[in-house]
Amino acid sequence: MQGIITRVQVLAHPVVIVESFGLRVLLRALLAGAHETFLDVVSRCAEEEAHRGLEEIDLVRTVARFAGYECRARDLYRLLARQQVEVPAAARFLGTMARHEEGHAIVLARVRREVRRGRLWTQSKQLHFEGERALDDTLASLEAEVRRGVGLDRALEIVEAVEGTEINVVFDTLNAAVDMRSRARFEKFFVLTRQHLAYCREQIASLRAEHGIPG
Numbered sequence: 001m002q003g004i005i006t007r008v009q010v011l012a013h014p015v016v017i018v019e020s021f022g023l024r025v026l027l028r029a030l031l032a033g034a035h036e037t038f039l040d041v042v043s044r045c046a047e048e049e050a051h052r053g054l055e056e057i058d059l060v061r062t063v064a065r066f067a068g069y070e071c072r073a074r075d076l077y078r079l080l081a082r083q084q085v086e087v088p089a090a091a092r093f094l095g096t097m098a099r100h101e102e103g104h105a106i107v108l109a110r111v112r113r114e115v116r117r118g119r120l121w122t123q124s125k126q127l128h129f130e131g132e133r134a135l136d137d138t139l140a141s142l143e144a145e146v147r148r149g150v151g152l153d154r155a156l157e158i159v160e161a162v163e164g165t166e167i168n169v170v171f172d173t174l175n176a177a178v179d180m181r182s183r184a185r186f187e188k189f190f191v192l193t194r195q196h197l198a199y200c201r202e203q204i205a206s207l208r209a210e211h212g213i214p215g
Contacts (some may be wrong), residue, residue: 001029003037004099005106005189010038016189019182020110021045039071039102042109059115059177065132066170067108072139073162074101079146080155089210090152093203097159100199103190104171110186114178135165153213156204163200168193 001007010017010029017026021042028041081094142158150158172193180186191199208215 001032001036001038001041002034003039004102005029005038007032009189013189016182016185020186021113037102039106039109042106046109046112059174060112062170063108063112063115063174066167066174067105067112069135069139069167070101070105070108070171072143073167074098074105076139076143076146076162077101077159080150080158083146083149084152084155087152087207087211090155090207093207094155094159097200100191100196104192104196107175107187107190107192108171110180111174111178114180119179119181135167138162138165152207152211156207156213159200159204163197168197 001010007030010026014026017029022045025042025045028045029038032038032041075098077094077098081091081098084090084094138161142161145154146158175192205215207213
């Protein structure tokens with residue numbers, strides 16, 4: 001199993017995996033194919049649970065949508081990293097950003113499970129966020145542009161555009177919406193919003209200075 005969580009890490013932290021996602025995810029992760037990621041396993045198990053007739057609520061659907069947005073951001077950054085392979089520092093930065101986004105999607109998968117189990121801090125299960133259509137349109141436009149190929153200067157602008165959307169605000173809101181057991185042990189594996197954005201700003205400024213790109 002590949003991705004930001006590997007089979008070695010699963011074997012090293014089985015208690016955290018079971019507490020966070022359940023025994024089924026642990027077993028599936030241990031038996032996963034070489035090209036599967038931990039996120040693939042979590043998503044497949046969640047889909048199977050949904051088909052067993054568990055009640056869907058608005059918050060669960062919102063979490064699922066934003067997990068999808070995080071995955072789209074991950075794929076966008078992966079493609080940008082491949083396009084910047086001749087600038088190793090930029091490729092490393094974009095690859096790291098992709099791993100951060102995959103981590104965010106995994107955190108939201110955990111949030112979705114806790115919501116299904118009724119562990120909400122919020123009194124209402126109806127959480128609504130404006131701008132989802134705008135976010136979807138922004139990602140679609142950037143995805144189309146990146147598929148055509150962009151230079152380093154535009155790649156950095158695209159990262160800023162993605163990180164400047166509501167994706168991180170909503171991620172923080174959703175992550176804080178549940179009474180998540182073992183939160184500290186679970187979240188230590190991921191780079192969450194504050195550190196994610198600080199890393200992003202630092203690396204973009206460094207790359208622009210190094211390559212004479214105006215900010």
